Amino acid sequence: MFNRGYSESLNTVENSAVSSYVDIFMNDLKRNILSLYNPEFEIFKYDTYYSYVFHDANIIILENNSGNITNISITNYNDFIPIILFENFKELKNLPVRLERLKKLGHERFRNEIKDNLMYQRIQQNEKTCTALWLDYGIEFVIGDSLQLLQKE
Numbered sequence: 001m002f003n004r005g006y007s008e009s010l011n012t013v014e015n016s017a018v019s020s021y022v023d024i025f026m027n028d029l030k031r032n033i034l035s036l037y038n039p040e041f042e043i044f045k046y047d048t049y050y051s052y053v054f055h056d057a058n059i060i061i062l063e064n065n066s067g068n069i070t071n072i073s074i075t076n077y078n079d080f081i082p083i084i085l086f087e088n089f090k091e092l093k094n095l096p097v098r099l100e101r102l103k104k105l106g107h108e109r110f111r112n113e114i115k116d117n118l119m120y121q122r123i124q125q126n127e128k129t130c131t132a133l134w135l136d137y138g139i140e141f142v143i144g145d146s147l148q149l150l151q152k153e
Contacts, residue, residue, distance in 0.1 A: 033069055037062055041118075041125045041132070043143045050147065054118045061147065081111045081149050085141075088151040096137060114149070 022029065041052045042064075049064035059080055063071040086107035095103070102110050117123045123134045123141070131152055132141040140152040 033062070033072065036060060036072075037064070037069065040121065043125065043132075044130055045143060045147075050143070052118075054115070056119065075147075077111060077115045079148065081114050083107050085114075085149060085151055086110045092139075099137060 036051075036053055038051045038053045041054070043050045043052070047065070048070075051062040051064060053060040053062070057076075059075050059077065061073045061075060062069050063073075089099075089110065090103050092099075102113055114123070117134060117136075122136055123132050125131075126133050126140070129140075130142070132143070132149065133139070134141070141149050142152045144150040
């Protein structure tokens with residue numbers, strides 16, 4: 001009979017093991033981080049480039065200072081697409097039929113529509129103006145001071 005020892009009772013990893021793992025795989029980790037960088041949606045703010053990577057469950061934000069990734073953070077779509085964006089959107093007039101319907105369906109459906117369009121690159125960065133443009137409708141957004149998506153005024 002094979003004796004598994006203590007492996008069945010393993011339930012934690014000490015920081016020293018994590019540190020060793022990082023040391024061993026440092027170059028691979030750096031390559032993986034670099035591969036995340038999304039130049040297709042890169043906003044310049046506060047002397048920093050912010051690269052947004054849109055996934056189904058969340059958004060990864062990489063900070064680029066002078067060509068070096070200096071920070072990685074994660075946010076969710078509820079924080080990135082605030083209710084105020086929907087409230088401002090509801091005030092727009094003469095929208096296409098699909099967007100008029102979105103106004104009636106509420107902020108969650110609106111947020112999901114924005115999320116899908118970000119993930120499928122139908123909302124793209126406009127390098128010249130540091131805004132994001134919803135290609136299908138010509139609606140411009142800005143990234144606000146708190147790095148949220150807001151309607152351009």
